[in-house]
Amino acid sequence: MSTVMQVPTSTSQHSASTSRKKVTTLAFRQKKERGEPITMLTAYDYPTAMAIDKAGIDSILVGDSLAMVVLGYDNTLPVTMEEMLHHARAVARGAKTALLIGDMPFMSYQVSVEEAVRNAGRFLQQGGMDAVKLEGGRDRADAVRAIVGAGIPVMGHIGLTPQSVHQLGGFRAQGKNASAAKRLLEDARILEEAGAFSLVLESVPARLAEYISKHISIPTIGIGAGVGCDGQVLVTHDLLGLFDRFTPKFVKKYANLHDAMNKAFAEYIDDVETKRFPAPEHTVEMSDEEWETFLK
Numbered sequence: 001m002s003t004v005m006q007v008p009t010s011t012s013q014h015s016a017s018t019s020r021k022k023v024t025t026l027a028f029r030q031k032k033e034r035g036e037p038i039t040m041l042t043a044y045d046y047p048t049a050m051a052i053d054k055a056g057i058d059s060i061l062v063g064d065s066l067a068m069v070v071l072g073y074d075n076t077l078p079v080t081m082e083e084m085l086h087h088a089r090a091v092a093r094g095a096k097t098a099l100l101i102g103d104m105p106f107m108s109y110q111v112s113v114e115e116a117v118r119n120a121g122r123f124l125q126q127g128g129m130d131a132v133k134l135e136g137g138r139d140r141a142d143a144v145r146a147i148v149g150a151g152i153p154v155m156g157h158i159g160l161t162p163q164s165v166h167q168l169g170g171f172r173a174q175g176k177n178a179s180a181a182k183r184l185l186e187d188a189r190i191l192e193e194a195g196a197f198s199l200v201l202e203s204v205p206a207r208l209a210e211y212i213s214k215h216i217s218i219p220t221i222g223i224g225a226g227v228g229c230d231g232q233v234l235v236t237h238d239l240l241g242l243f244d245r246f247t248p249k250f251v252k253k254y255a256n257l258h259d260a261m262n263k264a265f266a267e268y269i270d271d272v273e274t275k276r277f278p279a280p281e282h283t284v285e286m287s288d289e290e291w292e293t294f295l296k
Contacts, residue, residue, distance in 0.1 A: 023058050023099040025131060025153045025197040031058070031230070032219040038231025040221055041239065044070050044087045048236060049094030059099040061133065061233060062088045064106070064163070068245075069237035076162045077106045081119055084108075085127045092128025101155055102129035106163045109134050109143050116143040120152045133200065135161035137187025141194040148195035156191035158184055159225065160203035171248075173224070175204040185212055192216045200233065201225040203250070224250030 021027075031038050039056075042063040043049040052060055066087055067079035088102050102123035109116035116134070123129040131153035134140060144154050159174045168174070175184040185208075188199055198219045201209045206226025213220040213229050222229030234251060237243040241256035271277035286294075 020056065020097045022097055025099065027058070028099070028198055028219045028231075029217075032217075038219055038221060040231055040233035042066075042233070042236045043091050043095070046090045046094040049091040052236065053095035053098050057098050058231070059101060059233075060091060060095050061101045062091050062103060062127070062129065063235065064103040065235045065237075066103075067105075069235060069243045075165050077165070079105045081105060081108050081122065085122060088123060088127030088129055099131065100129045101131045101133050102127050104132050104134040109140070113143050113146045117146050117150050117152075120147045120154070121150065124152060131155060131197070133157055135163050137184070138190045141190050144191060144194040144196055153197045154195065155198045155200060155221075156188075156196040157200040157202065158187045158191070158204075159201050162202075171203075173203040173205070175208050181205070181208045184208065185215065188212045188216050188220075192218050201229055224248065 028038055038058050040059040040061060041052050041057055042065055043052055043060045044062060044066045049060055062084065064076040064079050064084065066084065067073040067076045070087075071079065071083070073079065084102060084105050088100075092100060104116075104119060104123070108119040120132045120134075123132050132147065133155040134143065134147075135157040137156075137158045140156075144156065147154050160168070160171060162171065165171060175181045184204060188201075191199055196218060198221060199212075199216070200221045200223065201212065202222075203224040204212075206228060209220065209222055209225035210228025219230035221231040221233050223233050235243070238247060238251040239254050241247075241253045241258050242261075244258045247253065268277070
């Protein structure tokens, strides 16, 4: 206990994650009420989830961004329920404190409300998640209501919804004119009424995101939506500079691990080709006596 007390009041305080309680959907609401920003990142594997959890994050999203940043697809549409559950289980093994949210992939909730509830349940039952996220506003209200009715917390997602990339005409900001902004506000209220515990606002004007955040009771999590949201989320591969194909405008790179990895791989290749690796300190030896016995 004394060790925890000695941790200075800075970002390093998050390393004392053992003293943290499990984050719940109630904690999200309480943070909004207190005006404390909610922190959220994506993870798709055990070591990343463990590192993020130890840092003190509030929530980890097993995002369908997996499709692009891990599996190499052009967009999020091809990723399947089985792939999402596989990665959700790995994250659940690594993170014990953060609120874990499984991102429902394309066509896992659009066909019918019954199928939406069944697939949402799989994220909790088979994936070790605490909640699910799905995209869409008023068109998804019935699914949200039914999933919540089954006892599964739901995070909504409006604005730029990547699963509707073809319908939206590409990865474009949303809500930039008055009528579109009003529709987004209505969607936010509809999802709140349907029982969503939180809402992602993606690529919408900052002043609109702040207005929506102030006019609904559930927390908003922004991505490319300004500082006026109740919390923020980024794709971890973007934050770390691991995904080299493109970087969205709203991303702040906190590291450039893609370049660091390239450098390390190039050095390894060079060391092997010039026989500098493995060196004696990386090598198992046999005593001279045993070697002589072997040669007899």
